[in-house]
Amino acid sequence: MPSADPEIAELNLLWLIKARELARDNRKKAAVVLGLDARLLEAISRLSLSELNTMAQSGVMQFQPRFRSALLRRLIEQGGTPALSIRLQSLLMAAGEQAP
Incomplete structure (x- = not known):
């Protein structure tokens, strides 16, 4: 290798x-x-x-990465500062993955 x-x-x-x-x-x-x-x-x-x-x-x-490509694109477009909506989407996505 x-x-x-x-x-x-x-x-x-x-x-x-x-x-x-x-x-x-x-x-x-x-x-x-x-x-x-x-x-x-x-x-x-x-x-x-x-x-x-x-x-x-x-x-x-x-x-x-735990985020989807669309979230990364939005974060890049916003100059690297995560908007509240992006943070919320990330948390909801993470919470959904943990649901039984």
Whole structure:
């Protein structure tokens, strides 16, 4: 496998560290913010920094944006400042994904 792009690896590591932090501190918030189920959050919460770093070096993104392309386009068009409507749509989308 080709070596990982350093910027991709850094993004992965930052995301994985934050995911572990949220999973340890507030599992319900982590589920909504990250869109991960309780079982996966439990597993992430137990990973060491060395394990996170190994995962981060995979060469591919370890996460995907939780927003739809249309929301990203609107955010870009508004100069990067999320309007209340975009924030609300994002929260509703996240909440809908968590519904049983």
